[in-house]
Amino acid sequence: MSASVRPGTTPGVRTEARRSMAVCALIGAAVTAAVDEIVFHQILGWHHFYDRATTSAGLLSDGLLHTAELLALCAGFFLYADLRRREALAAPHAWAGLFLGMGAFQLFDGVVDHKLLRLHQIRYGVDVTPYDVAWNLAGLLLLLTGAGLAVRAARRHRDGGPPA
Numbered sequence: 001m002s003a004s005v006r007p008g009t010t011p012g013v014r015t016e017a018r019r020s021m022a023v024c025a026l027i028g029a030a031v032t033a034a035v036d037e038i039v040f041h042q043i044l045g046w047h048h049f050y051d052r053a054t055t056s057a058g059l060l061s062d063g064l065l066h067t068a069e070l071l072a073l074c075a076g077f078f079l080y081a082d083l084r085r086r087e088a089l090a091a092p093h094a095w096a097g098l099f100l101g102m103g104a105f106q107l108f109d110g111v112v113d114h115k116l117l118r119l120h121q122i123r124y125g126v127d128v129t130p131y132d133v134a135w136n137l138a139g140l141l142l143l144l145t146g147a148g149l150a151v152r153a154a155r156r157h158r159d160g161g162p163p164a
Contacts, residue, residue, distance in 0.1 A: 020083055021090075021094065023079040024095070024101065027101065029104060030070075030073040032142075037069060041062050042062075046122060046124070048120060049119060051120040052118070080094075092153035092156060099149060100146030100150065102142045103139050106136075106138060106139030110135045
């Protein structure tokens with residue numbers, strides 16, 4: 001674990017940069033999974049997580065995705081609360097992790113689930129190219145935002161600057 005004394009806080013209190021980033025990456029991936037599942041699977045009804053079988057199998061796969069996303073959110077928020085309780089949260093690293101997790105989930109879903117494994121497409125009965133481009137660009141933008149925030153947080157951490 002990367003730890004450092006936070007300026008302006010109680011001596012001996014150490015932030016945990018890597019853990020803050022990892023915990024919030026888990027939360028970010030879970031939040032993005034929730035948005036995908038709720039908006040595209042339930043509200044718009046464009047697809048199920050697994051569309052290569054019956055509707056019942058698709059609904060079951062959506063339920064399993066929803067279960068995994070809720071478990072990840074609960075675990076993430078318990079771990080986040082622990083960091084806060086111990087005053088070990090490194091906020092700049094946490095923000096970076098949130099965006100990294102969101103972008104990683106989005107790109108994984110767009111590239112691996114949609115194209116490599118072909119578990120489902122974003123939509124059916126239309127040209128999916130604009131949807132794929134928008135989906136993957138959004139994921140890339142989230143991932144690049146997280147990477148930029150991570151670099152900035154690492155520089156501040158290394159230089160001993162104040163937490164943002």
